[in-house]
Amino acid sequence: MKFSVTVTLKKDVLDPQGKVVQNTLQNLGMENLKSIRQGKYFEIELNDNDQIKAEKKVDDMCKKLLANLIIEDYKVNKI
Amino acid sequence: MKFSVTVTLKKDVLDPQGKVVQNTLQNLGMENLKSIRQGKYFEIELNDNDQIKAEKKVDDMCKKLLANLIIEDYKVNKI
Known part of the structure; x- marks a missing residue:
């Protein structure tokens, strides 16, 4: 059974890494770029x-290791 | 208009970062874990x-900066 997990910074947390990517893309000539935020992805x-047990397990993994719940949100999807 | 991009290593490319996460989770007592691979996520x-123009632009960004097509695949979704 396969799951995808995306971990993203919460809305109000600064994302310097995303900012650098955004500036670089703008310097490459990309117009109309409003914002980029970067996160992590796990398969x-x-x-x-x-499935229910497996989802519970993945949720546990996120809480214990993959996401820092103080500054990050996570989303689990079955794939 | 908002898009999500996931960048993952190709199937045959080693993923040492994912391996470390996998070992750590196993040391934390997670059973039945078969594999973990880590990637990048952009919003x-x-x-x-x-929409068609915008999708084309995001595709361009992936090719130019976000993904290394020699070792990585990317997927674009509208959100």
Whole structure:
């Protein structure tokens, strides 16, 4: 069973890495660029067959390691 | 207009960062974990109103800066 997890900075947290990407793209001549924010992406494969159990496990992983809940949000999707 | 971009390593490219995350999760007691691969995630906001033009622009950004097409794949979604 395969899940994707995206971890993004919360709305009010500054994102210097995204800002650098944004400035670079603007310097490359990209117009109409309003904002870019960068996050992390994980593809997680589990051997479980029970979807509810597996989702619970992925949720646990996010809370314990993948996301810092003070400054980040995460989203889990089955793929 | 808002797009999400995920950049992932190609299937046959080693992912040491993901491997470290995987080992750490296993040390934390997570069972049935088969594999984890890590990638990058971008949320891009454009001022364009024409979706086709905007998608073309995001595609350009990926090719020019966000993804290294030799070792990475990217996916663009409208959000």
